[in-house]
Amino acid sequence: MPGEILDIDNLNDIIKPKGKVRVELFDCYGKKRYEQKANNFISQGVLKHYFKRCLLDTWLGNVMKSKRATALFGSNMFYQIVLTTAAHQEDPINEWVVRGQKTGYALTYSASSSSDPLSGTLNVGESYVNLNQAHLVFDFPTDRGNGTFRSIYFIPDYSSMYDTYTYERIIYNKELLKIEKIGTIFYAYEPYNRLLHTMNESFNITASVAIPSSIGTVLDFTIKGSEIFYITSSYAVFKAPLSSPNSTTKVKDTQRRYTGMAWVAEENRFYCAYENGNYQTILDYFDASFNILGSYTYTIFSKNTVGEGLLKENNGFIRGYAFLDRDSMHANQIADGASTVIGTFDDKLVLNNYDDNYIAQKINFGSRCLLSEPVVKTSADTMKITYDFYFQ
Numbered sequence: 001m002p003g004e005i006l007d008i009d010n011l012n013d014i015i016k017p018k019g020k021v022r023v024e025l026f027d028c029y030g031k032k033r034y035e036q037k038a039n040n041f042i043s044q045g046v047l048k049h050y051f052k053r054c055l056l057d058t059w060l061g062n063v064m065k066s067k068r069a070t071a072l073f074g075s076n077m078f079y080q081i082v083l084t085t086a087a088h089q090e091d092p093i094n095e096w097v098v099r100g101q102k103t104g105y106a107l108t109y110s111a112s113s114s115s116d117p118l119s120g121t122l123n124v125g126e127s128y129v130n131l132n133q134a135h136l137v138f139d140f141p142t143d144r145g146n147g148t149f150r151s152i153y154f155i156p157d158y159s160s161m162y163d164t165y166t167y168e169r170i171i172y173n174k175e176l177l178k179i180e181k182i183g184t185i186f187y188a189y190e191p192y193n194r195l196l197h198t199m200n201e202s203f204n205i206t207a208s209v210a211i212p213s214s215i216g217t218v219l220d221f222t223i224k225g226s227e228i229f230y231i232t233s234s235y236a237v238f239k240a241p242l243s244s245p246n247s248t249t250k251v252k253d254t255q256r257r258y259t260g261m262a263w264v265a266e267e268n269r270f271y272c273a274y275e276n277g278n279y280q281t282i283l284d285y286f287d288a289s290f291n292i293l294g295s296y297t298y299t300i301f302s303k304n305t306v307g308e309g310l311l312k313e314n315n316g317f318i319r320g321y322a323f324l325d326r327d328s329m330h331a332n333q334i335a336d337g338a339s340t341v342i343g344t345f346d347d348k349l350v351l352n353n354y355d356d357n358y359i360a361q362k363i364n365f366g367s368r369c370l371l372s373e374p375v376v377k378t379s380a381d382t383m384k385i386t387y388d389f390y391f392q
Helices: 008-013 044-067
Strands: 017-026 032-039 080-084 102-107 133-140 147-155 168-171 178-182 185-190 195-199 205-210 218-224 227-232 236-241 249-253 260-264 269-275 280-286 292-299 311-313 316-319 322-325 330-333 340-345 348-353 356-361 367-377 382-391
Touching: 017 367, 032 367, 102 133, 102 147, 178 218, 185 218, 227 260, 260 311, 269 316, 280 322, 292 330, 311 340
Parallel strands: 178 340, 218 260
Antiparallel strands: 017 032, 017 382, 080 102, 080 147, 133 382, 147 367, 168 356, 178 185, 185 195, 195 205, 218 227, 227 236, 236 249, 260 269, 269 280, 280 292, 311 316, 316 322, 322 330, 340 348, 348 356
C-alpha cells in the first residue's frame, strides 16, 4: 500500500534463496558410478544481514563508509565452495562456522590453475547465471579433491572478510587482548598499560585497574565465578577476586608458555593453549584446581600459530583467527590474520585490529549442504558437483 514501510530485516521474507546440489563420480571410462542429490540451507548471517549490507553499500556507498557506521560485513559469502568431513546435523538458526577437515575446494568466479591437490575448478562452459538462478558446475579430476566428505559449504574470501569498513568500531586506540562478558558487564585487558577495564553494555569504560607487573606479562585471562585467572609469561597461573583483580595470588607454575586460556563451566575445566611449531595447536585441560587431566591436538593451517587467546564456542574453541573444531580436531579460518577474534557474545564477535576494536556479525559461511551419506572420491574417479541456486 502507498507509504508502507519495508522492514529491511525481513528482506528474506521477500527474497528466498535456496540451493540444490548434485554430486557425481565417474570412473576412468567416463561412466557414472555414483550420484547423490541434496538441498542446502542459507546461513542466518546471510538471510539476516547480507541483503541489508548490499543495500547499504549500493545506496549509501562511501558516505557511510567514511563514518564507519554501516557495517556488518563486506565480503562475498559465496567466494568458493569447500568440501569438509563435517557430519553434524544441520542447525540453520544457530550454526555459523565451517566445521570439519577440508578435503577439497573450488573458486566460484573463474577457472582455477592451482596445483593444490585439494583444488577443483569452476567449469565455465557449463555454468551460467540469470536473474532467477545461478547454475554452477565444479570439476575435480582424478588427482584433485580425493578423500571423504559429507558437507559442502560456500565460504567468503577471508582476506577481506572483516576489513576496517565492515564492522562497528567500539573502542578506540586500545589494543585489547580479550573481552569476556559476565552478566551485563564486559571485562577487557589492555596489555600495553597492564589495565583490566570494566565496561557497560555500550562499551563505555566504567573502571580500570592496573595489574601488578610482579606476576609477569599477562598473556590471557579467563573468569570463573567470582574470580579472574591470569596466565603469564612467568610460566605461572595467578588468580584474584573479580572485585579486586589486582590482588593476585599464584595458583600454580606451568611447564609451558601458554598463550591462551579459557574456563569452561559446563565441563568444570580450564583449557590452556600453545603451538608446537608443526602445524598443531595443543590444548591442555585441567580440573578446577589446575591439576592437568590431559590434552588435545588440533591440526592447524599455519606452521607456527593462528593467533593467541582462547574462547569457548559451541563444539570447539576460537583461537586468534581460527575455529578449532572438536569433532574433526582441525582448525578452519574465521578471519584474516590482521584481525583476530578477542570476544564472542550472543550473535556477535569482537575483533581486534592493532589498536582498534570492532563488533562484527557471527558469519563464517554463506550456505551449507549436508549430504545424506559420505562421498568417497579416489584417484580412480573424476567428480562433478553441480550447484543450483534459485532466487524466488
